[in-house]
Amino acid sequence: MKRSKTMELGVGLFMLAGILGLLFLGLRVSGLTFTVPDDTFRLEANFANIGSLKPRSRVTMSGVTVGRVTAIDLDTEWYDARVTLELDAELEGRLPRDTTASVLTSGLLGEQYIGLSVGGDPEMLDDGDTIRDTQSAVVLEELIQQFVSSMVND
Amino acid sequence: MIGRIVRLGRSGCDVLEALGRAGLFLAQSSVGMPSREGCYLWLRQMHFVGVLSLAIVLVSGLFIGMVLALQGYTILVDFGAEQALGQMVALSLLRELSPVVAALLFAGRAGSALTAEIGLMKATEQLTSMEMIGVDPLRRVVAPRLWAGFVALPVLTVGFSVVGVYGGYLVGVEWLGVFEGSYWSSMQSSVDFLADVGNGMVKSLVFALVVTWIAVFQGYDLVPTSEGISRATTRTVVYSSLAVLGLDFVLTAVMFGGFS
Numbered sequence: 031m032k033r034s035k036t037m038e039l040g041v042g043l044f045m046l047a048g049i050l051g052l053l054f055l056g057l058r059v060s061g062l063t064f065t066v067p068d069d070t071f072r073l074e075a076n077f078a079n080i081g082s083l084k085p086r087s088r089v090t091m092s093g094v095t096v097g098r099v100t101a102i103d104l105d106t107e108w109y110d111a112r113v114t115l116e117l118d119a120e121l122e123g124r125l126p127r128d129t130t131a132s133v134l135t136s137g138l139l140g141e142q143y144i145g146l147s148v149g150g151d152p153e154m155l156d157d158g159d160t161i162r163d164t165q166s167a168v169v170l171e172e173l174i175q176q177f178v179s180s181m182v183n184d
Numbered sequence: 185m186i187g188r189i190v191r192l193g194r195s196g197c198d199v200l201e202a203l204g205r206a207g208l209f210l211a212q213s214s215v216g217m218p219s220r221e222g223c224y225l226w227l228r229q230m231h232f233v234g235v236l237s238l239a240i241v242l243v244s245g246l247f248i249g250m251v252l253a254l255q256g257y258t259i260l261v262d263f264g265a266e267q268a269l270g271q272m273v274a275l276s277l278l279r280e281l282s283p284v285v286a287a288l289l290f291a292g293r294a295g296s297a298l299t300a301e302i303g304l305m306k307a308t309e310q311l312t313s314m315e316m317i318g319v320d321p322l323r324r325v326v327a328p329r330l331w332a333g334f335v336a337l338p339v340l341t342v343g344f345s346v347v348g349v350y351g352g353y354l355v356g357v358e359w360l361g362v363f364e365g366s367y368w369s370s371m372q373s374s375v376d377f378l379a380d381v382g383n384g385m386v387k388s389l390v391f392a393l394v395v396t397w398i399a400v401f402q403g404y405d406l407v408p409t410s411e412g413i414s415r416a417t418t419r420t421v422v423y424s425s426l427a428v429l430g431l432d433f434v435l436t437a438v439m440f441g442g443f444s
Contacts, residue, residue, distance in 0.1 A: 048339030061372025
């Protein structure tokens with residue numbers, strides 16, 4: 031049978047375009063990055079209430095994203111939420127021991143994320159340590175309840 | 185009365201028989217090691233069903249991405265959320281529109297042609313003559329077409345998504361003035377590679393199998409007259425469109441419906 035080079039070339043280019051397209055969908059559309067898993071470190075933080083925080087939420091410091099939430103589970107000893115954070119390695123050993131973690135909301139209806147603000151302790155947090163000073167999410171119902179009960183007391 | 189029940193039973197038997205024939209047909213033609221010659225036959229079919237379908241799929245993808253961005257913008261801007269345009273365009277393309285629309289276009293462009301080609305081979309008794317000289321028509325004619333469709337449609341779906349995302353970019357960013365950074369970043373923060381791109385690819389593989397299977401089987405199983413060929417070609421397009429849309433609902437319910 032006669033073999034046509036242009037047809038083979040066409041099919042080859044077609045398959046190549048498919049692979050390149052998949053690469054584009056991976057890198058540009060879903061934002062995959064080939065990071066070495068070693069360049070992060072873990073911290074834990076216990077919150078009385080995390081609101082609607084989800085795994086993969088952002089962790090920010092002064093508004094700059096420095097990591098993300100990897101896991102959320104219930105601490106059965108204290109009955110509060112234990113949140114595992116994965117932070118950039120450049121912050122390892124640079125966060126004071128009295129760093130505060132709070133659950134914040136972006137905008138009025140936006141997604142929830144964790145904001146870190148540094149303290150002044152000379153000792154630093156290491157990999158696997160727990161942040162002691164935390165602020166829970168603001169739950170709208172509780173705010174309204176407080177407002178109503180303070181109105182009644184007046 | 186009895187006659188009607190008999191007819192009902194007969195049509196039920198016919199449907200079951202056709203399903204059984206189609207299943208055997210798929211198993212016999214797709215299993216087996218391909219020879220060098222078979223690879224070349226596959227390549228030729230890839231050129232026909234894949235490369236030559238590229239133009240219609242890419243142009244449709246561009247327009248669908250553009251119209252998504254336009255419609256999404258007019259709705260999102262009411263809530264002040266036009267920053268989320270990229271997320272809306274990418275998710276609706278990757279999860280639903282690319283696999284389904286690419287499969288429908290593929291059924292119309294390539295599926296009907298496969299049915300007509302194999303049907304004419306049957307009507308002019310080329311398939312019988314192949315059997316006479318000891319060539320298995322399932323291996324020689326059907327298998328390359330099945331495999332070509334199975335490989336080509338996912339590639340076309342990827343192309344559809346890529347072009348659609350760029351179409352949305354053209355309308356949303358270049359024309360309507362959404363900030364470019366938020367178009368891409370809202371997309372990247374919400375699209376998950378395995379959950380969205382991966383599930384879209386699984387959908388498109390399933391559609392590829394169903395559409396080419398229906399097309400090739402309708403061609404192989406038709407009544408060998410000119411009327412039979414025209415009926416079979418129509419049936420290919422109708423059945424594959426219905427199968428794609430119905431399966432899409434089932435697959436979406438399994439993948440994104442939260443049953444797990």
